[in-house]
Amino acid sequence: MDILNVNNQTFYILLFLCPGFLSMRIYFIDKSWNDLSFANVFYGSLIFSMFSYVFVGVVYSLIGVEYQGVLNGGPFAFAATAIPVAVSLGLAWRCCGHPWLHAALNALKITNEDNKSNPWMNIFNNPKIHLSQITIHLKDGSALRCDETKFYDQKCLREIGVYSHYASANGDICIIATHFMKANSKAWSQIPQINVEAPWGIKMQWVPAREIARVEARAVAVTLVFPDSSRARWWGNRLGRKKA
Secondary structure, eight states, rough: HHHHHHHHHHOOOOOHHHHHHHHHHHHHTTTTTGGGGGGHHHHHHHHHHHHHHHHHHHHHHTTTOOOOHHHOOOHHHHTTTHHHHHHHHHHIIIOOOOOOHHHHHHHSSOOOOOOOHHHHHHHHTTEEEEEEEEEEETTTSSSEEEEEEEGGGGGGHHHHOOOOOEEEETTTTTEOOEEEEOOTTOOEEEOOEEEEEETEOOOOOOEEEGGEEEEEEEEEEEEHHOTHHHHHHHHHHHHOOOOO
């Protein structure tokens, strides 16, 4: 029976951390979880869970609902009440709290580090930035390039989840390669049949991080490349860009 009680307590602790774990997953959505320590995940989940339960308790007290009644519903009901709040907290911290905190630290001249995954992930996965050209130099001396990514940044493709490039948290890159350069050569060759009519479609190439020696990219504000697109107008307003 003592073993059963210990197992129950462990189960309740893990269940208690579920809302916080969801928040952590949102917060670290662009990081490789293999690089995170157990302590980071555990204590991060604990902190987010604690704030979630406190927030739920405050809201229930304000609207006149007895929180004890929810607790009496069992551990699952106890955790389920905090899940929407935990997800909201994770989104709020990632979108607002984290940038504001590091902006304050920067203003106080404490650090200019932003604690994001890595510089390349900030560029590759930043919707405000358009990468007009991407070149991947491989360790064997060859290279791949997407020469003009704007030709493959189309609404019809984005709707089905196809983009000119992807970058994962561990450094893997997938691009629509338009040109190829052989090892020990300086001449670029155009890759044929990149976009073929259905049922074939667009040719994409995945490059694992272990094969990449260097990545080069040309970056420009998305508002300058797609001034009439909905995402450019949205980011243009965010950046204070006035429409004539």
